Amino acid sequence: MSPSPSLIRRLETGLDPLSGLLAGASPEQLRQRPPSGKWSAHENLAHLAHFTAVTLGRLERILTEESPRLERLRSDEDPVFLELSARSTEAVVTELQKLRTDLLNRVRGLGDAELARVGVHGAAGPMPLSQWLELYAVHEAHHLYLAFWAVRQVMNA
Template identity: 30%
Template sequence: MNNLPYSVAQRLQSQHLSMAEMMGAVPDEKLQAEIITGKWSALDNAAHLAVFQDIFKGRIERVLEEDEPLFPPYKWEEDPLFAEYRKLPVKELIAVYNDGRADFTRFANTIAPESFGRYGRHSVYGRFSVAELVEMMILHESHHLFIIFKLLRVTPK
């Protein structure tokens, strides 16, 4: 990962570990609770992160193979894997998530240095390089981890 900025490489290696630290000992019932009406539960946010690593990997693969592919926004309502993951017990979901991160990290380590400058486009977020796409994944993950952190501390309404 010598081709990623230092902070991105470091977060890619360790940021995901906070999910198990926050959620590992929390009962599934609490994690599945809709704390804020109409919003995802903590477990839903975790399921989304487990799914999204593969989505980002697929997007990067397309950038490596195609000239500036266009990516539509992700629609969780149409994702059968998300529906499956959100039903898993937290310990299984964390294992899936960690395995996905190991796979993504191995994949990122195989990207040739010159390929980090290749570009893709997102219909909402614009043009981005492979390196920026990895950072986008890490920042997106951070956002959902923070939501999980907050949901575990809020009283249901």
């Protein structure tokens, strides 16, 4: 049960559509919240950088602790997210890409026994590391989708 080729491929290419998704948006539009009041594209990207850093930490805890309990992430209240949000979008994307490379390199080295180790999610319960990593990839895609729609709503308002 080494990391699935599909997971590795998604970690390698998941951020590839980013520039196309945000094309044509000004820095102000990237930071502007859509009429719904939900996060801006910039905030979604800051969340992804924060979530990637948290995922790296969770991965290490799962590998070194016996079934650690990992609480749900609440970015709005986290100083790291708030600090990332204060940076330029370019700086956030650079940090996200760096963290993503770190995660990919760490995941590539995992073996079957490591992927089977369990972490306990605050809402979803016990999950093997392999599921935590799949959850990461799905969550990332969801926030890229939200960033796209936030930009489109602002540009078309």
